[in-house]
Amino acid sequence: MPYLGSEETVKELRRALSNPNVQSDRLRYRNVILRVIQCMTQGLDMSALYMEMVKASATVDIVQKKLVYLYMCTYAGLKPDLALLAINTLRKDCADPNPMVRGLALRNMCNLRMPGITEYIQQPVLTGLRDKASYVRRVAVLGCAKMQNLQPDTEIDGAVVNELYSMLRDPDPVVMVNCLRALEEILKDEGGVVINKPIAHHLLNRLADLDSWGQSEALAFLLRYRPRGEDELFDILNLLDGFLHSGHSAVATATLRLFLQLAAAHLAVQADALGRTRGPLLAACSAQSRELRFAGLCHVQQVLRSLPAHFSAHYKKFFCSYSEPSYIKFRKMEILVELVNDENVVLVLEELQAYCTDVSPELAQAAIFAVGRIGRTYSERCLNILTNLLGLKQDHITSAVVQTFRDLVWLCPQCTPSVCAAVAGCQDYVQDSEGKQALIWLLGVHGDQISGAPYVLEEYIDGVKTELSPVVKLELLTAAVRLFLSRPAETQDMLGRLLHYCIEEESDMSVRDRALMCYRLLRCGVEETNRVLGGPKSDPSLGVIAGPTEEPINSWVPHFNTLQPVSGRESWPTATTRGSSEQPPQSAVQPSLAGAGSREVTSSREAGGAGAFCLSLDPVLAPEAFEKHWLQLEVSHTEALPCPGPPSSPETLQAALQMVKIQALAFSRPDALPWKVYAYTHGSGSLVLAELLRQADPDSDSGLDQLTVTVKQEPRNEQALRGFISVLKTVLQTLTSDSS
């Protein structure tokens, strides 16, 4: 951040640097240079001093040399012509008898990032590769990579590549690891360094000589190697065995990943390796460094995707410490929800209950949602806890409890009576729009069981003018009509007022449209209205889809020990959408206990029956008829939907589609490519035919991340098309987020 006076500073420093008195006094000279570096660090532009600084590089004082080199490398791009002046000094230093000076000069010469430098550094780098000091060789090896990256368009020098491959046998371990890194960079267009059998075994045998950084790096390179047969595979696994217990979490996790990948076909070996790294992973989860703790927790979550019971005996390790930052507590709660079983449910719930009254409202709400998730299996215990929380009469707690109630009622119909008894009287403490939506939904759908429902709803209707959120108003409209169906006498009057207000005075289009629709619907008669809005009141089967399903271990191994598990879930897809097959953009969306769970429920419900748009399977379409229509009709819409991972099993997909009234007629085998599904449905009087296609892209694997949907319609109807696509998206998302 340049600030006023930076020009003054530059002038003053230049005066000092060119003052012969300063130059002759080593300490004073060094201090002036220190000030230049300090200003540079603060972000001030010091490039105007380049000339003076180059002069300062010709010194015997190594500290001063290092400081000047740091300066020169920072500004070389801005002052390429001046930087060339320093080359002479640097080249001279490259022949210095002191290996430290040689290494320093060579490293910094290669760090001068400017065009045309290559011709000056090539010779010193090649000489450096054969230097007797390993320190210089380390620098020279990476120098080769820097040189290649400075002129990316030039042809790769085969001699250098061969030399680097042969230097993998260098006695110095860091030189060896640097060779791997350099080759990886130089050969990146050809897929990086080749790990063949001799190299792989060489690396494995030298693993013990490396420090932990080198070990994790070498282990990452070994991921590229595929053993020839079972014998070799088990030899390798034996060599790796000891590293699973490494005291460094980076080495232990890198070894685990390599183990899992090598033993992809041996489930027992994978399970055994996971069992033995339980200790190191748990140790990372309670490490002193909270960042390390967080990384550990994120990786535990990965393991839990396949082995939900893997850490159940260690559930106490995931109890939150009061001093931990919230982001760690959130993760721990997510994990606790997954670990619940018959033995520990009492203690886990007791623990979560303690978090429900946390000072942080977000944390308290997340704890309540977590209790709600457990409530899908252990509903009675959780309902007690949740009902007691209502007694606290606090806005954020009541709101979260009501939202949890709504989801519980939808998934576990047996909870309905207790919920209906508990929600009476909460309306005064529900202030945020999510809470209001949930409460209004409950009043609408289960109004027949909540004695005070019409009066509570009336309060909302009377306050509709001051309500800011359009979503709450939409929910209110639907709920009022539903309540009218179950308790017409008490609701008729207020429904009239609400419709009048929304049609005549409301400025939000969607609310007005919904009101008009409700109005027309009511004019069609009660029975018609009931058929449209009455829908099912719960859907326990959705719990099966939304609940945790065990994924194969191999589905997460490619991301294990990378940044993906620790990245913010929303941010990852946008960050690397141009990425490779390694990062299917959507797979970062896991079922998070706080939001996604209830969102899925809401969206499916909207799509399923309650909303404005409704699909149906009548009349049934025979496969022959489908084929005929498909061939005759023209494509009305094509869209690529993100959908990573292998296709779900046909049964699951078919069941899921049927639930939203889409009939699938034909499937490819799950492992086939291209993989296709044909399906049909009716919506808004239009027949919708669709083909889902997953295709192998010859250039990259990225085609696997999406499904291409081709839709044909008869007759054309834009609304039906949009509705269909959104329903389909919801289903695919629900499926992939839970079981990809």
Added chain:
Amino acid sequence: MFRNRANAVGTMISQVFILSSKGDHLIYKDFRGEASNNVINVFYEMVTSLRGDQPPVVMNHEGLHFIHVRQGGLYCVATTTANPSPFTIIEFLNRFLGLIKDYCGSLSEKSVKMNFALIYEMLDEMLDYGYIQTSSTDILKNFIQTEAVSSKPFSLFDLSNVGLFGADTQQSKVAPSAAASRPIMSSRDQGVKNEIFVDVIERLTVVIGANGVLMKAEIQGEIRVKCYLPSCSEMRIGLNEEFSIGKSQLRGYGSAVRVDECRFHQAVKLEEFDSYRILRICPSQGEQTVMQYQLSDDLPSAPPFRLFPTVERDSGGRLLIYLKLRCDLPPKSAALNVSVTVPVPKGSLSLSQELSSPDQKAELQPSSKAVLWEIPRFPGGAQLSALFKLEVPGLSSASLLEVGPVSLSFELPKHTCTGLQIRFLRLSPAQPGPPQRWVRYVTHSDSYTIRI
């Protein structure tokens, strides 16, 4: 936009920078020229605008990943365009900060500012082209030329050390409190002080239920060696002979020290461990963790604190919290800097208190709505009580549910909860001018929670 290198293997760090908590740039080094230094400000904006529930450790900006650790009020950040192991980067950053602590004596904005030249020098040797080269003090000391400027903070309560030595003790030889917070390299010209510290540090996590039952107990322990010896010589650390690892090895004597799991530093030689419980290591200069161990659930002794709370409403509509806190340590030891946090109803307005001695303090913290009761020294076997009267408008019986859980933080100097002891510490070959050897024990509370 940055070149996407998500496929490349290798931990390449693009830039490393250190920011103060106010966002001042203290250190910035670009290793690969992939991104400009504007990203420093981008990072600071991102990290300061996060909501509490958003994890800050790894963040993205246009394909550049920021990975950072926070220590001593500083943000230490690495950026990368690749997709490396988060463990490697986090451990590297922690190690880097640990080295700064070793070299500069302490880790703070001030010490980083004063020693920026040395830190740049360190970074230059640790990373080349963004690849980790070394982090060992034995190697680095040959290359680091800058002298550290020691910034000794003048503070009566140097909290980082008080736990280790703050107690008044019967022991005659106690290391001075600043002994281990001095630069390792400054001994070059001053009077050489050959010292070696072996610290046994345990972190205790305890949850006690409302009925007084121990719900969770866990100890994370480590043996840390801090070495100021100029030359490396082999050290033998003898642990309790009855030390056992794992559940199955329980021996018949009551004095056995047991841990669930135990991990050692790569350089530790374990030939004599199985039969004599002796660790052999050539310590490098600076600080290193020689052994880590953990123990869950079966503590060898009772947890150090028990709480007997009473929460009720008095006739005047005030909330009364009566706490009786007992310290179950042996009478000779004491807990230091005990602070007890009691969450109270959000509507609480004011607090009046009755404490048992004048050196204790209690106050109502308006931001977190909790009563903080501080006890500077709590001798073993003692029992202290406190009565808090809170003014809470509209106090209802439900408000009583908002009281608790109580959490304690404290330090137990000269005490290990596992009972792990260092029997002896021998250096061989014998040094000319025998070095000072210090063994210190301390238990910190990681999280000590008591439900009400």
